[in-house]
Amino acid sequence: MRYDVMFKFREAGHFPEEHPLDEPIVLEKGEAALIPDVGDQVTCPYGGHATDFNVLSRRFSYHDHHCTVHIEVGHPHAHAVLSPTE
Secondary structure, three states, X not given: OEEEEEEEEOXXXXXXXXXXXXXXXXXXXXXXXXXXXXXXXXXXXXXXXXXXXXXXXXXXXXXXXEEEEEEEEEOHHHOOOOOOOO
């Protein structure tokens, strides 16, 4: 199965941008990669430089022998997750 991993930026209170942050990560049969989960921090190119983001959502779309992983990211300070004691 082929996997494409697409990162999209989402500003607080808005829909994700239509265009991905960069080219998708493409994994062919036999290749492996870690796919970030909701709450993880990632560094992606955005606006011409590397930027830290939080993973806000992760969705898998399957079509025949192809899977696209849609990962929405946002700025860490805008989407902080508070613990139940805070």
